[in-house]
Every structure is written in structure tokens, then in C-alpha cells.
Amino acid sequence: xxxxxxxxxxxxxxxxxxxxxxxxxxxxxxxxxxxxxxxxxxxxxxxxxxxxxxxxxxxxxxxxxxxxxxxxxxxxxxxxxxxxxxxxxxxxxxxxxxxxxxxxxxxxxxxxxxxxxxxxxxxxxx
Numbered sequence: 001x002x003x004x005x006x007x008x009x010x011x012x013x014x015x016x017x018x019x020x021x022x023x024x025x026x027x028x029x030x031x032x033x034x035x036x037x038x039x040x041x042x043x044x045x046x047x048x049x050x051x052x053x054x055x056x057x058x059x060x061x062x063x064x065x066x067x068x069x070x071x072x073x074x075x076x077x078x079x080x081x082x083x084x085x086x087x088x089x090x091x092x093x094x095x096x097x098x099x100x101x102x103x104x105x106x107x108x109x110x111x112x113x114x115x116x117x118x119x120x121x122x123x124x125x126x
Contacts, residue, residue: 003036003082003097025087027053028095030069032112033082041084041094047076051089054117063120071113074106083117 005013012022029051031037035044052070081103085095098119106112 003099005096006041006094007039008093009095025093025095027087028056029053029086029089029092030114030117031084031086032072032080033084033097034078035081036099037082037084037094037097041086041097044082046078046080048072048074051086053089054085056119062122062124063118066114066117069114069117071111074110074112075108077107078105080104080106080112083114 016022030053031041031051032046032048033044034046037043037045050072052072054069055067057065057067080100082097082099084097087093087095104112
């Protein structure tokens with residue numbers, strides 16, 4: 001599987017076209033991965049088990065940018081290449097995943113800070 005929407009999350013969004021209420025998550029939490037997170041969002045997980053809550057700016061032109069995301073204290077030497085999005089800091093439901101535009105090599109003891117992250121749903125009709 002390539003990175004993308006979780007089936008349940010996609011169905012919730014698609015059901016909006018049927019007039020079915022979609023309950024948005026109370027918060028979105030970001031998990032680090034060393035490769036594609038797979039269909040369940042659990043493959044290639046980073047040694048860091050923490051999911052940090054993200055906050056987002058208002059969407060514009062089909063995308064929205066990260067407002068804030070706490071730093072990660074790295075516990076192993078690894079290369080972070082993907083992230084997954086969850087509706088809880090532990091357990092919860094997988095929402096979607098994405099590849100980072102550039103992988104980041106980290107060493108145990110490093111602090112990884114993601115300062116820019118944009119989610120986009122395109123194309124937008126013109």
C-alpha cells in the first residue's frame with residue numbers, strides 16, 4: 001500500500017455526500033515511521049512510541065498547514081520517512097498516512113522537530 005487515507009476515514013468523508021453525519025476527531029496525533037505505515041497505519045513504526053497532537057491552520061485552496069507539533073525525543077538511530085495520523089494519543093483509530101518530502105536520519109538522543117507539514121486534497125476544480 002502507498003500512504004493515504006484509512007478506509008474507515010475515507011468512508012466517513014464519502015458519507016457526507018449521502019447526508020450522513022461524520023464525527024470529526026477531537027484531535028489528530030502524529031506518529032513517526034521508518035517506511036510506509038501500511039493499510040492499518042502500524043507498519044514500519046519508529047522506535048519512538050509517542051504520538052504528538054498536531055494543531056492546524058484553517059484550510060485554504062484544498063490544503064492546510066501545521067500550526068504546531070511538539071518535538072520528538074528520539075530513542076534509536078533510524079531514518080524517519082513517513083508519518084501516520086490518529087484520533088488518539090494511544091490506541092484510537094488510524095486516519096491516514098503520508099510520506100515526508102525528505103527523510104530525516106536521526107540518532108538516539110536527538111530531538112526531531114517537524115516545523116512544516118501540509119495536508120492537501122487536490123486537484124481543486126477551477
